[in-house]
Amino acid sequence: MTKIDDVARLAGVSTATVSRALRGLPTVSAATRRRVLAAAEQLEYAVSPSASRLAGGRTGAIAVVVPRITRWFFGTVVESVEEFVHQSGYDLLLHNLGGREQTRQRVLRAANLHKRVDAIMLVATPLRSADLTALAKLKLPGVTVSSGSVVPGWPCVRIDDVDAARTATRHLLGLGHRRIAHISGDPDDELAFTTHLDRRRGWRDALREAGLDPDPALDVESQFTIDGGTRATAELLRRGDPPTAIFAACDEMAMGAMTALRDAGLRVPQDVSVIGVDDHDLARVVGLSTIAQPAAEQGLLAARMLLDPLVGGGPGPTGGPGDDRLPAGTAPAGDTPGTPVILPTRLIVRESTAPPRAH
Amino acid sequence: MTKIDDVARLAGVSTATVSRALRGLPTVSAATRRRVLAAAEQLEYAVSPSASRLAGGRTGAIAVVVPRITRWFFGTVVESVEEFVHQSGYDLLLHNLGGREQTRQRVLRAANLHKRVDAIMLVATPLRSADLTALAKLKLPGVTVSSGSVVPGWPCVRIDDVDAARTATRHLLGLGHRRIAHISGDPDDELAFTTHLDRRRGWRDALREAGLDPDPALDVESQFTIDGGTRATAELLRRGDPPTAIFAACDEMAMGAMTALRDAGLRVPQDVSVIGVDDHDLARVVGLSTIAQPAAEQGLLAARMLLDPLVGGGPGPTGGPGDDRLPAGTAPAGDTPGTPVILPTRLIVRESTAPPRAH
DNA sequence: CTGAAAGCGCTTACAG
């Protein structure tokens, strides 16, 4: 293991100068910098993160917390975040809650994040007041994505879930549907997030706009997964007088609904229309109409908002990627914390929605 | 930030004793340990990872490298690995190659992993000889999952890809198919892994067993994705004289194939049967026959093989989880490095495969 | 079983 002293000796300077030159600090003459860089390269020198962190007080890492990396939305967010984080010279510590309340506490308790990372990104992570207290104690910068819980001082990137749900429901109404069911997340879920509440509200709003009363019998809660969608739909059918359309709170649930309908001998969309939210990679495959949300863009924007203030004093020789990768029309990273940055969604009509059969 | 001195002072012992007590070293009296633990708790003390790493020489972190976290197999592997890694008291640094050759080099080059992690897990990461040299230089323990490239001294967990492909193809042959196409990964892919080569071999083997000659016109290469499957199938149909069955190298390609077939006005399975490999969450939803492979189990087993030797001298108060979570019949972690641990696959017949139409 | 002291490999005021 070659260390900074070796480089200093070879370059004929002090370790302080090596440190400065390698980090690109301005207070080093061009000639010295060249010599240092050459020496470092020749010796294949890599700074020791532990030593650097201890001495410098920065960890060079950020934590990313997601409920379930295997779900489309979270995987897509992590993928875009990962790229930006590494380009910015940071490490990415991944935490997957996996639906376990215990895990959530382990992750959020001060002791574990403290001293480990410079910043935190929470994706769709529900926060109780004890969690907020713990996070406040950390005094770390952070950002939330797709989160109902607002952390004081942290920016938030998300879509307008109420609006997305309203658009989906209006689409079904526009086709002539009146009995429109909603299947959504379970509030008793240990890791319940607020997304499903907003989406239910949008469904209700749209129905009321159309002069309809949301029927509790058509409102079934389950998990935000394929299985959840299957179970919710089976329950819906069990209740009798089935709906002519289902608005599922996410595409995974919608695809589960399609399975359950098929298993029950019902055709989509002839017998029942189905629409989801996300624009999952497979939505196209199964011909699912949906409200597309920009997952990668939300992740990227959140990562920028998190790291841009850190980079500059941050580690790594690169100054971070350029500014040309953000979706047009999105708010600048310097937004007032507390005001969520809302990214747009859009309706995509495929084969799973059609007018109800004439009676 | 409370530090070890604060705890030592409150407990009335030296920092050395605090360090020993907190790490559960045996050379501490029960009474002293109790006092130290109480003091640490009272002060909400958490050891500084940087300081501990620098002084102790262990990083308490492992790196996990996957090609694309958004693909079903890799997401599922990471999810199971993440749980075990954190239970063992380690941090997990995620690297997502994202199909970028440049990224792969950045990750694998010594400078970046060096001094950052105690061990490495490479999932389906193709390695050139320069990479092997770089990894050898690191002198870190590692494990590969689903990898064709063997790293000297590292164990490997995988399925038998040739056998899986043979089983899939035999299933189609057994149904009476003779014109069986194969769609698979692209060897020109920057991050080509060897999985697709094995799966193609299994397809060829099975055909030859049945006295058939693999028809190059029925062997199309594309990406290991939904889009790849769609494109490959479109190409297949463009060539004329379409097959009666398609064996796709993974479920995502198979689902892409189903889309392409549907777009071409062909029904599955009446006109063309389709089978994949994986047992993707959505395979059931679309009724896809497949060769199921145990993704989570491969990840868990690999994580155990990686961490079990480290834990004990490792960080964290826990000794790691019990031994009751491995699939039955799997080899113990103490296997000779170099001999891959092969986990079983199994055929799952759903609605996408059926006998060819009689002529 | 416990402590004093050195040392892990950097970064950072401070001084020049």
Added chain:
DNA sequence: CTGAAAGCGCTTACAG
């Protein structure tokens, strides 16, 4: 623009 020296907060022989 550069260097000498202190210090980041632990762990580890070494000694007792």
